Amino acid sequence: MRSTRGRLTFAEEEPRRGPRWIARGLILTLVALVGLGAWFGGRNLFDSVMGPRCQATAAGNTVDFDPEQMSNAATITALALKRGLPARAATIALATAIQESKLRNIRYGDRDSVGLFQQRPSQGWGTVEQILDPEYSTNKFYDALVKVDDWENGTITVVAQEVQRSAYPEAYADHEQEGRILASALAGHSPRGFACRLDDPEREADVAMIGRLLDNEYSLKPTAGDGTLSVTAPNDQIAWSVASWSVAKAIDTGITGVTIGDRQWTRSRDSDAWTWQEAESPAPARQVLLHLT
Incomplete structure (x- = not known):
């Protein structure tokens, strides 16, 4: 036009x-x-400020992850203790898992890698189903770790690389401090160093799951009480490890509170859940009380 x-x-x-x-x-x-x-x-x-979150503190330093990640970190640390390994082993394993999977039990990865440590079925680590079991994959990691010469004193980059055979071995060192903090708090070396802010549980506490996990990861058996489970530890350090572990596992098990000595953690989204408050009814020495209601 x-x-x-x-x-x-x-x-x-x-x-x-x-x-x-x-x-x-x-x-x-x-x-x-x-x-x-x-x-x-x-x-x-x-979500990071107000959502469900967990913190670990040691030597004045703090790291935080979401409850799923901390639950896996608790398993990694507990199994090191069960095997009689020093905290250094847990530090190496945690730093490795942070680098490999961000402490998530993922079903994918490079080629056929899966799980917390991105282990490959084709390289003899086990079946996919086995590797996706955090307890199995963690024990397989420790099986390989203790075979590394001088692993207790070697640098984390070298030691982790001997186990993992990663294309980026230098990356493990980036997470060493996080691994140290988590290991110290979850192994009981930093009492009151671990806490979570969580929503109320969606269902009743799973007593059978708690018993099975404690047996598998600590070789400890709880005793049932009135709305509680009591766990007796061999020493104060392990008692604090079990207490911290119980907080970390609350997201899975439905635990609503933990008492150790004269301190108690109460499940909540309030800021009080970041700290261990004075317990109304203290627990006996070396005993950890898990509250279920």
């Missing part, structure tokens, strides 16, 4: 308006993307 009486027809307007509309569309798209990113960023920040 052509111009008529000084007015431009649609055919003549289109070339001029097109670039403007494209620019506006790009701007609107950019604004939408920025807004979406801000929403997700704000949600992640909210």
Whole structure:
């Protein structure tokens, strides 16, 4: 179409308006993307600040992970103690699992790698089903670790690489401090160094699961009481390890509180859940009381 009486027809307007509309569309798209990113960023920040979270503190340093990650960290640490290994073993295993899977029991990875330590069935670590069992995969890691010459004194990069054969061995060292803090708090070397802020449990505490996990990961058997389970530890350090482990496992088991000595952790989303409060009814020496209601 052509111009008529000084007015431009649609055919003549289109070339001029097109670039403007494209620019506006790009701007609107950019604004939408920025807004979406801000929403997700704000949600992640909210979850990290206000959502369920766990903290481990040792020597004045603190690390935090979500409850799922801390539950796996507790298993890794407990099995080191069960095997009579020093905290150094747990530090190496935790740093490795942080690097390999971010302490998540994932079902995917490079080639056929799966699980906390990204172990490969094709390399003889076990079946996929076995490796996806955190207790099995952790024990397989320790089986390989103790065969490394001078693993107790070697640098974490060298020792972890001997076990894992990673393409990026230097990355293990990046998580050594996190591993140390987690190992110290969860192994009982830093009493009151572990706590979680959690939602109320969705179901009743699973007594059978608690008993099975304590047996598998500590070789300890609880005694049932009135709304509690009592665990007797061989010494104060192991007692604090069991107490911290019980807090970490509360997300899985439904535990609502833990008492050790004159201190008690009570499940809550309040800030009080970050600390061990004074217990109304102290527990006997070397005993840990797990509250189920």
